[in-house]
Amino acid sequence: MLCASQVFAQSRTVTGTVTAKDDGLPLPGVTVKVAGTTTGTQTSPSGKFTLSVPASAKSLTFSFVGFTTEIVAIPAGGVVNAVLVSDTRNLSEVVVTAGGLTATKGSQGYATTSIKPEVLTQGKAVNVASALSGKVAGLQINTISAGVNPTVRIVLRGNRSLLGNNQALIVLDNIIVPNSILGNINPEDIDDIQVLNGAGGAALYGSDASNGAIIITTKKGKKGTSVVKASQTFSGEHVSYYPQLQTGFGSGTASDVQEYLETENQQFGPAFDGKTRILGFPLVDGRTQSVPYQYNDSKNKFWETGANSQSDFSVSSGDDNSSSYIAGQYYNTKGTTPGDKYNRVVIRANGTRNLANKISVAYNTSYTQNNYDQTSATAGLYDQLQQTPGQVVVTDYKDYQNNPFADINGYYNFYYANPYFTAANQRQKTRNNYFLGSVDLKWDPFKFLNVTFRNGITSTNQVNRNTVGKYSLTAYTKNLRTYGEGAGGVKTDDQVGSVSDDANSTSRITSELQVSFKKQISDFNVSATAGASLRQDRADNENIQTTGLLQEGLYNVGARTQPNPLGSQNYSLTRQQAVYGVVNVGYKGYLNLHVTGRNDWLSILPVQNQSFFYPAADLSFIPTEAIDFLKNNKVLSSLKLRAGVSKVGQANINAYALVPTFSPAAGYPFPSGPGYNQGNRIVSPDLKPEITKGYEFGADADLYNGRISASVTYYKTSTTAQTVPVNIAVSSGFTSYLLNTGQVDNQGIETSLSVVPIKTATGWQLTLGANFTWSDNKVVSLAENLPQLSIGNGIYAVPGLGYPVVEGSDYNRDPQGRIIVDKQTGYPSLSSVTTNIFGNTNATKRLGANFELRYKSLRLTAVAEYRTGFVVYSNVGGSYDFSGSGARTAYYNRDRFVIPNSSYSDGAGGYIANTNVVTAGGGAEFWTSTQYEYNIASNYIYSGASWRLREAALSWDVPKSIIGRQKYVKGATISVQGRNLLLWLPKSNVYTDPEFNSTDSNNGNAIGVNTVGQTPPTRYYGATLSLTF
């Protein structure tokens, strides 16, 4: 007793709980030691520990495989709660790789990046892809529009297919899913994301893997604990950048003498003078409206403040034989465009169960429903808004139902409708349902053998309704066309209304069998896997529509004025089967060879080309474990060198594309019967997949025990046999010929660096990270007689240049590149060449910067991104110039001016710099002229460079002392966060976010053009309360 009491006197009991930072769940089995001693214990299944420590003990060390070791000071109260952060750098960490197989990081001979949940969800982005922006070297995320649920394009290592899909393959719980899933799963449910940058690591996924892969694993319940979590986020959304407009001049169209026109949208009128002027034509009852002739900011106020609410809950539990994870999310948003709304519900149930006979089963299921209610006329209303003269208070016309000056008859403008009315009259309502499910059945008959059978289903159902409201103009309105300049269609044409209903469904069923063998043979660690998979995709799209509605407000194809509705149906079924094998040989843990081979059979290819084989191999070497003097080196903690080669095929053709088709044409079908037209495309009878061959090498290093970590990769790929429809002479009877031709080469460097300059036992930790990507590609060749390939939107592939490039019209220029002007009029002239190349439209240099500062339970994070090395074409710019609303049109105050960087002919073949010949006019005659300014593409090309603060967040885990001793709430976290907070653009960009893009994410390789279809970029800011029960 004495002895014991002495011990008691000299020591004290310390208790506490250890949790994981990522999910806040307790961590069992964590080793807890008194720092500098061997005295220690392990945490219980509920993450708790009790340890008797000497009085002299100052701090405890917490260590656990896969997590960074933490040292925490023992406070006077004797309660030490530790939060462990997972260690994504440790080479012994086991990660998920292609095919659902696992590997240690050290054995991966190709570039990968791990993203942990904490990093993913810190900005509370709703779309998983948005949440990855700036965080992964080599990964380019473009949010291609604003709107209630922005579409995202996700590309690894640049574009390599001219016309095929270049977006990364998305794998969710070992099942390949459509990219749209990224916007329709709950980021809170994600346990881990592995980004496989190149085809090498992903080759096992088959012909979709040439674009790299993003492997997402969702959460499972943890053994021995039951945790209930709930959180609520509120955020606001606000336009962050407006196009730059002129504020000096109001309505008018006249050249030379500026003259006010009360019904005009063009803004080439007199300078604002503040006097009251009549706006628009009198109403039928004779009433008129007047406004002060001065600029107001109503065009910017048109965009509303968005509001988002996100509610989450999850329940996770587990015991020795089973686990479950059940979660739900409800997200609701009101957009910045008046009337636009969106909501989303996600429900997930995951579970595992160990059965007898060494069999275990795991399942993942998820159901998502989202609902859009938005205008289908975003481009129309945005154009109408920008066509609004500065003196018009556009926000006064919101009530188009009761305000006679706001309705379609009374609106002041002879050519454009009220944007509020347009937004309300043209609607699109979409409901998407996603069901995802997978079941993994595993059998481990022997220690060295594992058999896995996996079934997955991805089912999507969409119903979509587009409506245009019916209305009739009054006779008075229709007669307005006889006044003055004459009114446009908006004042003469009745709207008969339309309704179009789509029902689209897709289902993908996958089935996979894997047999894995693993054995240590002396110094060799050998594993091999053989697998076979089947995949079936079915899609069915149906549409029924009518133009000509019977009644206002009744949208049903049954209630129409036309004798028949129009309809269409498209059904497709494609199948793929594959066998693959992987062999992995490790030698003494520091040298690893990984070889994969896969043979695909695709139903969409010609029978003789249906089967194709592609291999990949990579090698990793860890000198820090192989070479004696590097072992336990105090500076270089670990170093991995890696290299790999790969070949992957991608079949870039649609189902049934091999056989030319006949379709109804020339108005057919008529009531008199059918009539069919031969299609205009010839298809090569020998179409093959596009083949991407490539190699990469790189290194990953940790210094000073992970305080500095760095990674660098160089890659080069070459994609040949591009599937391209080549235009052919119409006189051949056809217009295009689909064949394999052309080659695109890509190369690039991906680097990342993470430094922890401050890490103290008192809880301070500062982490600074950066990733830099240089990516370059080049069209090596196209087909014979194909000098360039149009991708659409003025975007081209041109041999010898990067892909893609933007082309367009330009002025006639002298040999020095100066614009040639007429010596008398000062006017430039439009060159007849329409294929001037202005540059590539894909960012070639990207820098992501990450910042994290921790102090105990406080965490401040920020992600910034810089992109440069590309140009963007603003298709809106022309509209701004034509309407006279753009800032450019007032640079010279509507006076005559000398065109910068211009020259005129000296009459003898030379050119004299123009310093004094001013344009004959500086108003409408210049800015709306297709010969001088308007729609001359070179005027609307701008640098795509941008710096932006992607996200910033501050979170605080409320200490137990504040939560108190009540039984219910175990933990609470409060956070504030913002996304897209700041955007810095070069002076040449007076338009919008250069990331925005008018083509959609699906197969939209024609990047680099933005239009009025993209509303102004927005920022989000919000706050979250998370509770753990």
Add this chain to the structure above:
Amino acid sequence: MKKIFNAFIILGLVASSTACKKYLDVNTNPNEVTTATPDLVMPQALAASAALSQTFNGPTYGMDLGGYVANAGGVGGFGNFWTFVFNNGDANACWNNTYDNLQDYQYIINNTATTGNYKNFNAVARLMKAIDFMRLVDAYGDVPYSQALKGSAQLQPAYDKGTDVYKACITEIDAIIPQMQVPATLTTIALSSNAAGKIDVTAYSGDGGTTSPLSGTTGKDMSLWVKFANTVKLKALIRISKVADLAAFYNTEKGTLIKDFTTSDVLINPGYVQQDGKQNPLFNALAFDYKGNGSSSSFLPSTYAVAFYDGTKLSDPGRGKLVYRQNAGAYSYKNQLGFQSTSLVANPTGGAWYSGKDTGGNPTGVAAEGYGVMKAFDQGQPILLTTESYFLQAEAALIGLIPGDPAALFKSGVVASFNYLDKNRAGVVTAGTPSTQFDTYLTNNSGSYLVNSALWASPAAADYNRDATQRALEAIITQKYIALNTLNSEEGWNDYRRTYNANLSIPGSPAKPVPSGYPFSSVDNSTANAPYSFAANFQTNTSPRADKLAGRILYPASEYSLNTKNVPATNPNSTLVFWDARPKN
């Protein structure tokens, strides 16, 4: 390891077995037709020919080049059609849509034989192909013919000379006619309709009357198609009649010409309805769209064309009301080409050519029982009207190609013009009595040899054109010009080029010796002379030729980029179609 590889091999064997081949055999298109019988393609090809007819007639080809149309008030664009300075982007539809149409006829030809059950399909496709190619030559001169329409076998077809294409087409017609005349058998596939619906949308392969041995099996009698083919050949022979290179060929063909020409309007009507893309192409383009909104308001009738109705050149209130919408009884919807003042009257909603029932008021209903040019959305599309047939015969009789009285055929042509315009949408003559209307017309213009054939041989002192034959030709061409106004306007442009005669004038400006063709313009393009000249007053063409009109339209840019080695060098002013009678400069 060995086990693994065994497993791998077994899996491989399984995958490559025939069972798996079946698994992959799912690439049969369930959505679209991949093989089509000729009777499925023929109706569409004929309806596409109707659309093509409007492409050539429309404002940016025939109506403009023929002088029928001008820009409307306050309208920008179409600049090249005001200045006649064409580039490779203008009127491309004439080229592209014709070859698209030809591809379908070629498909029918490739899948049928000159004998056997599909012989009539074969003949009709070859006739329509000949029509397409000759119209293409009329617009472009040399075109790919012998190497064309071969798909991947010839991606860059060589060009054939326009004369060779014409010869080949006329020879084809020679071969088709006897093929059509071969009596049908009971197994011959009917052209009129099958279980799927109507095929011969020109409604020309009728029953053949009760005396026919095939009575009761409609769609096998080709007699009307034969008349149509004869008329097409007549038109082609007239076009080459003055071409020295083809003199021998012309004489041979003259001998084989069967003098039995169409006496009914050749129209195509697949059953147009008031729906998107299913309206009559002419009505849709210039009257109302399917929603009932006014179609293109960018054009107005030319002052030059209106002057044939309003009394300036001729007085024709009868047809004037059937062709043009009037404003309180006046022809106020008109403009001179290129005149761009914003004070100009706008094109009325519904089109200046939509005369409707009430020629004085505003026609509103799209289904109004119209007459004239724009009858209704479901009217047939003119391919070759009876009136044209008679004017072709009149000219042929005049030049000795066929026997007959040119004056009588001339009168039949004018009466047939009234007859077509008097017809309502159902084809019933209801707006007037053509013969009475002709008499009134003759009375109103009894002093003009352009109407009164009795004056052909007796020129008045004021007439510049004093040669009896030339006066007759001028009258025939002028009346054909009036009759085909907005119906087959490209014939106006063709006849201008073909009958160009530097020593003739037109009534109204007798003192001016003008380098123009028959009803056509003087070079005086002043606003004051607008009724007598269809040259734009806004004229920037640098053609050295006195008429200042375009030589031709140009090959589309796609030919220069995709058929580079074959496309001929072309000067827009001096590279003329082979039968063009104008000087090159």
